Amino acid sequence: MDETAEPLPLGGLLRALRRRADLSQRQLAERAGVPQATLARIESGRAADPHFRTVERLVRAAGGRLVIGAPDAHGPDGLPDGPVAVPGVPHDGLRDEAGRRYPAHLDAWEVHDPKDWPGAWWAQWWKLPPERFPRPVPAATYELSRRHRDQRRWADRIRREVAVRRATEGGLPGTCWRFVAELPDGRLLGELRAHERDPRLLYGDLIDAGEREVVLDGVLVAGACRRLGIGRRLVEELTAEMGRAGIRVAHAVADFEGVELLNACGYRIEGRGHYAMRLDRSWLGPALSGPVPLQP
Template sequence: MFESDASMYRKADLGDLIRRLRRRADLSQRELAARAGVPQPTIARIESGRTGDPQYRTIERLVQALGGRMHVELAPGSGRDADALAEAAPVPHDEMRDLAGRRYPAHLDVWEVREPRDWPGAWWAEWYRLPPRQWPLPLPPATFRLNREYRNERRNRERVRHSVAVRRVRSGVPRTAWRFAAELPGGELVGELRAHQESAHLRWGDGAGPPKEETVLDGVLVTFAYRRLGIGRRLVAALIDTLGADGAVCLRAVTVQPGVSFLLACGFRLEASRPSALRFEPLPPRQQSRRR
């Protein structure tokens, strides 16, 4: 709701309001300009505060194109404000600036680049993990994705990150086993951990001393679309907290990459004294005959 008084514009911070509504509608300035029939430079001036008194019809077109509606209240001193149109969440990266001092587009998700994996342009980051002196390209201060599908996927992943809950499942689980589930508010299962208790005394036949109980991590599974959100670490942490409440924690696991890197990040250490993993695959008959 807007009043005709010029002070109302200052209270509403019109440029900030348009940016918020534009982010909620997921529209760039060019897309909003095409939808509202307002030149893109005009929208840029309004959002930056360089247009002190924009025309009412211009604002009405913008608000309507963004899914809102305008209402003029002529009675002075009514005490009404623009809170009704300010329900949209603030643009989270409004304080960030690029190297030229400009704000980043409001409808995009902008994040700070601290290391190569934060930047989609660093295609070499995950493969080589190069030291800074060998980086093929300089890293920008911040980055974003223009592709709308990537944007929606990232926003959905962030919602999952903050809404997923980890709980222990007791029904149908033996007394010497553990199961933890990571679920979304609607009950969708997105991650699971299973472990069981094992006696090292029985496994190795060592009769010296009392039997030592170990907990064997059978597996940690996370839905592919929601990996690298910390769900796996939360599952492992829940198991460790439960074991710690019952006494000393002794947790063992056997895995291959990328499981090795994941468990190392969870606090595990490589145990060189354990047997190595071996693999046998029969050769085709033709290759076997050559060996003979």
Template sequence: MADPKSPVDPGGDLGDLLRRLRRRADLSQRELAGKAGVPQAAVARIESGRATDPRYRTVERLVRAAGGEISVELEPACDMQATGSAEPGPIPHDDMRDQAGRRYPAHLDVWEVREPRDWPGAWWAEWYTLPPSSWPLPLPPASYRLNRSYRDERRARARVRRSATVRRVTGPTVPATAWRFVAELPGGELIGELRAHDESPHLRWGDGFLPTERETVLDGVLIVAAYRRLGIGRRLVEALIAAIAGNRGPVCVRALTEQAGIDFLCACGFVIEPSRPAAMRFDQTVSGARQRRW
């Protein structure tokens, strides 16, 4: 609580503050109570310290009636520090209502449910081909998690998604025919890396390719486990493709992957090319004899 003309310590005694405001305004307890619209006994209890927990609305009326003002100061929270402002932002889901017309909890993160995978309660969500008519439960308009650890993790990941930057690494440590891109946080923490190299198809496949033609082989995309599924890997691939296009025009990128990597590359626009060898493997036995397998 503070008064713009005569600042006071908000951590001081409330009764002492009220008495000082009343003295400056030249008001008796009865006169102050009349202006504020509260009982005179309430003023007496606050000033004597017998009202240990008065209602905020009562205190606000008394302070304003005495010519003071009340202000609230907030300590920057972890999510406010990212914006550089101590002011609490608007609740992003405040206009959303549940099926009973009630607001969702303000302290949680609420998202719209458009398909089963958006709803934690949809245990059948992995069955992508299950038609809506076969869903065992109707989807709610929105959903949220009560687990605050999960909420804090989602917020932290959202901050990483917004703040991560992608840049190309060049210099003497990177050969002229190689590509290296890294994803970093503002503090310089490395959270992702992509490496690739150029090669000539003419050397591998013989006739049919010009010696000057080049295609890029994607050696690997690595993302820190805690920051996966945030689109950072796709941003690294897009940066590679944009750099190749700006350097030599048409882009041809080849990759060798399996399992989850196939879905990732398909999401980045790659297609499976069955006309080329898929994999080659080299094994060496304990005795030292070499076995080559295609």
């Protein structure tokens, strides 16, 4: 049991269970064989003393277990016989224009500008001045699509669980820097590689001996996890490591989304003439694309 978790009243607990199971009031009531009006009264706190059997059926239908026993006891199935904290509904404090809570199983959030409201976002209201909006922007909104809810919650979980670190294993030279973004189970979601160089190779004796620079070789994030801030965290960790190593300057060559990422991390475009280059040996023809024979 999580001793730091605040105990939830029965109504809040049922709403939290419904959210975890992604069920509306109507769906849970149908599964439990309980009138929806009864469930609504319990969740709103208007049912002062609901029947134990009614609560048990609702909890089971939402995928929970109603247990009476010692908090530290465990049953033969390995599950705790004592109470287990259930995360509450994060948007329970929001109310609609009529003062009602938003459905617990949905994801609701405050609307600060038209970009926060899907109905205005796809219609590009944000390009209009507020006095020309077709209707007032609501104080909050929510996501009805199950697919979009699942994607949003999956993305939130990845953001919470991913950890970024400098990888020193693998026998890399001391001047080669590698940073990885990983989940707790070790799955790799992103990688950044960079290397140190002596700026005197470019500027000669104009640079003090011992001065070092970093060249960013590349940032790669798994396709499904892009736009979750992982690339930015990798670049920021590189910047923090430069601070620890006393290195002031980093260089990079980027295009398209890479330019946007590095700009957000403080990099600036210094000049023209940088291109992303690629070699495919099949372009060179059979004479040059095959293996090079060794000379006796």
